[in-house]
Amino acid sequence: MVCAPFEELGDASKPVDSVCLRVSSVRDRDVQLFDTARRMRRGVYVSDDAGRPSRSLDALLHEIDPGVTSTIHRHSWDAMVLCIGGWGWTEIDGQRINWGPGDALHLPAWAWHRHGNEGTEVARFMTASSEPLLETMGMAIDEEAGDTPFDQLPTRPPYAESIEGNDPFAVRINRLANDQEQRRAGRLHTSWDDVELLKSPRGQRTAFLLDRSIGYGASGLSMVVGEFAPGRGQKFIHRHPGEAWLYVLEGHGHSIIGTEPDKCEEHPWEKGDLIVVDHFLWHQHFNDDKERTAKLVRMHIFDSLLETMRALCYPLTLFEEPPDAHTAPDNQVPPVWPDETPRPTWP
Ligand SMILES: [Fe+2]
Ligand SMILES: [Fe+2]
Numbered sequence: 001m002v003c004a005p006f007e008e009l010g011d012a013s014k015p016v017d018s019v020c021l022r023v024s025s026v027r028d029r030d031v032q033l034f035d036t037a038r039r040m041r042r043g044v045y046v047s048d049d050a051g052r053p054s055r056s057l058d059a060l061l062h063e064i065d066p067g068v069t070s071t072i073h074r075h076s077w078d079a080m081v082l083c084i085g086g087w088g089w090t091e092i093d094g095q096r097i098n099w100g101p102g103d104a105l106h107l108p109a110w111a112w113h114r115h116g117n118e119g120t121e122v123a124r125f126m127t128a129s130s131e132p133l134l135e136t137m138g139m140a141i142d143e144e145a146g147d148t149p150f151d152q153l154p155t156r157p158p159y160a161e162s163i164e165g166n167d168p169f170a171v172r173i174n175r176l177a178n179d180q181e182q183r184r185a186g187r188l189h190t191s192w193d194d195v196e197l198l199k200s201p202r203g204q205r206t207a208f209l210l211d212r213s214i215g216y217g218a219s220g221l222s223m224v225v226g227e228f229a230p231g232r233g234q235k236f237i238h239r240h241p242g243e244a245w246l247y248v249l250e251g252h253g254h255s256i257i258g259t260e261p262d263k264c265e266e267h268p269w270e271k272g273d274l275i276v277v278d279h280f281l282w283h284q285h286f287n288d289d290k291e292r293t294a295k296l297v298r299m300h301i302f303d304s305l306l307e308t309m310r311a312l313c314y315p316l317t318l319f320e321e322p323p324d325a326h327t328a329p330d331n332q333v334p335p336v337w338p339d340e341t342p343r344p345t346w347p
Pocket of ligand 2: 238240277283
């Protein structure tokens with residue numbers, strides 16, 4: 001599906017499907033991997049690069065073979081990495097981080113990075129980045145550096161440091177300097193070994209993998225793992241703005257997704273698939289396995305893009321559940337959760 005030009009977005013006579021992404025899932029088996037000049041393979045879940053354009057986030061799949069080190073590059077957008085299978089490493093501005101399945105990393109804007117695999121099996125990870133958002137604004141820039149050593153590469157763009165004064169010039173300089181200081185000191189890695197899943201009021205167990213609340217300095221990118229108990233699903237159908245991806249880390253189930261609560265279609269999913277929740281689609285996810293839990297990793301742009309939407313759309317309600325959702329009796333007994341949360345496996 002091709003997105004309509006911007007001028008059609010406000011045209012109520014156009015069907016909703018003609019202006020948005022509206023793909024509801026991308027199966028792992030449909031993601032074709034290609035060899036690339038970076039010495040890695042790349043596949044596309046969602047991106048203009050393969051005919052599934054989006055407005056805020058993309059979603060790519062990457063593989064690197066044993067013994068391979070990729071070339072170095074950097075870009076004006078930032079990206080979050082979810083490690084899926086195998087063991088590898090990533091260097092970010094020369095800082096090496098070893099990773100394994102279930103780990104998350106942040107690739108900050110303008111940070112040089114490359115990946116390597118010193119193991120014996122293929123290492124696989126996916127990324128979700130703010131590239132589409134920056135491309136919309138004409139600010140998406142990619143820079144390739146081949147095999148140039150990190151210490152011979154230019155640093156991230158320098159910025160003006162704080163100055164004395166309360167005039168409008170000083171106020172802006174100081175505000176921006178403060179923001180850059182915090183973002184550039186942000187966290188880069190979450191190891192799966194340190195992830196503690198906690199029960200949420202909505203019946204799942206969840207943990208942030210990458211988010212401002214746990215010390216990351218991303219552009220609002222956020223990644224959270226949610227575990228669904230055997231045979232259970234989300235309590236309520238709901239909708240909210242913003243593109244969101246749900247990568248199926250473990251298990252199998254289905255989601256209902258549609259433009260009205262009573263006009264939803266069922267989309268089955270299994271490990272490796274990406275559930276695509278386009279903005280304002282009603283949706284609800286279910287674990288169909290009666291014995292095992294399922295784990296979905298949700299990725300979206302939260303504290304910048306959604307907060308901006310919230311501010312611009314105020315006082316419209318952006319997070320919605322059907323009016324009768326809260327009156328539904330909850331007779332289910334509390335789920336039994338496994339004691340261990342081992343690293344995910346691939347395949
Ligand atoms: Fe990159
Ligand atoms: Fe949701």
